[in-house]
Amino acid sequence: MLKSKHIFSIAKDNAPVEGCTVSEKVLQGGACSMIVFSIAAGTNISPESYDHPKIWKIEEGSAEVLYLTAETQALRTGDIFIVPQNIPVGIRSKTGCIYSEILLDKECIMNDILKSAKVFALKDLLPYKDGKIVNMDLVDGDKTKFVIMAFDAGTGLSEHSAPGDAIIFCLDGEGIIGYEGKEYRIHEGENFKFDKNGKHYVKAEGKFKMALLLVRD
Structure with a gap:
């Protein structure tokens, strides 16, 4: 399991x-969780179907989404893929890939911008605005x-407390995280x-962009 109070890299650690x-x-x-997968060059995970929503976030490398047909979709570092429900999908990589799989509760509300079976460059989903913080909820639920x-x-x-365990993903630039009395550059x-x-x-x-995944008990 991941430990707090230090900067780390999901990609480099896996x-x-x-x-x-x-x-x-x-x-x-x-009912929500995050699993990190590393796929060696030339390996794959066969198509499987699930009745709950999932998101794949590519941490490093490249891969292809597999279907039971000949169709594939390319995935690169920084992309997210909205895994379709009740449709068998798998993943393979020719050169190696590390990705995070976010499993969501069925009751979660997903932003309309996230279309099922589509690939998005995560950091490009929102712009910078002069003097402002731009925020977009991609998934929202009780947990x-x-x-x-x-x-x-x-x-x-400003300083506040997290209502559950959370992971920050730095998407662009550099930020300063203050945590329990100490500062960390990410x-x-x-x-x-x-x-x-x-x-x-x-x-x-x-300028700094980040994603945050929060899960509650």
């Missing part, structure tokens, strides 16, 4: 094992929130974890 697929559950809250934020230089969030491709009730704040000295 390098593929030759000839293998490897998975680890890193976050759990009620889960998945949000992306764009901070202009000089903006930030860069694109890096991550940080908050424990439930952990006091934290966010500052942006330059």
Whole structure:
């Protein structure tokens, strides 16, 4: 499981094992969870179907979405894929790939911008605005929130407590995370974890984009 109070990289900490697929559950809250997968070059996970919503977030590398037909969809670092419900889908990689799978409660409300079976570049879903913080809820539910934020230089969030465990994904630029009395600089491709009730704040000295996944018990 992931530990708080330090900067880490999901991609660098989960390098593929030759000839293998490897998975680890890193976050759990009620019916929602996050699993990190690493797929070695030339390996795949066969198509399977699920009756609850899922999101794949590509942390590093490239892959293809597999269907039972000949159809495929390309995935690259920084992309998210909205896994369709009750349709068998799998994934394969020719060169190796690390991705996070976010399993959502059936009651979660997904933003209309996220269309099933579509690929999106996560950091391109919202713009920067001069002097402002731009926020978009991608998923909202009683037990889960998945949000992306764009901070202009000089903006930030004041100190507050997390109502559940949360993971930050730095999508662009550099930010400062204040957590339990200490500051941490986070860069694109890096991550940080908050424990439930952990006091934290966010500052942006330059332009900074992040995603946050929050799960509650």
